[in-house]
Amino acid sequence: MKQATCEERVKKNLDDQLDNLRKLWDLYCEGEESDPDLGTFDEYGLWFDYIAPDTYDDQDEGWFVYQLSTGGPGDEFRFFVNPDLSVHRIEYWFLDWFDGASRRLYGTDYDLLEEIYTSYFFESGIAQYRYDEATS
Secondary structure, eight states: OOOOOHHHHHHHHHHHHHHHHHHHHHHHHTTOOOBTTTBOHHHHOSEEEEEOTTSSTTOOSOEEEEEEEOSSSEEEEEEEEOTTSOEEEEEEEEEETTEEEEEEOOHHHHHHHHHHIIIIIITTTHHHHHHHHHHO
8 A cells, every 4th residue: 555645644744733732832831731642842842953045955045943753754844034033934844755745834823833933942042042053
């Protein structure tokens, strides 16, 4: 049986990640310890870093990556930022061996991820630190 492509799986995986992040972010903002199935917001993501422009072929714009899982498959959110490091676009990427698919976020999904980026990564100084580290 042939495995479904990333394009065929990306919507379900995005919806699942958004549900998990909404639940964990709400708990985090309320000062709750953790979710019994998901753990804590602090533990949920694997990696946050800045990918400078021209790191990859045909990559004119840099982005911050919030990686949620690795391997086959892996998934991540990409935050494309202005010169002041404020967000202007957010994408979700679902990646498997030699395959990948992405979705641009809009509406309440965008609002959730922008709030997480701004409140958790930007205001804490993590985004600036990762940016400086990648561009110096």
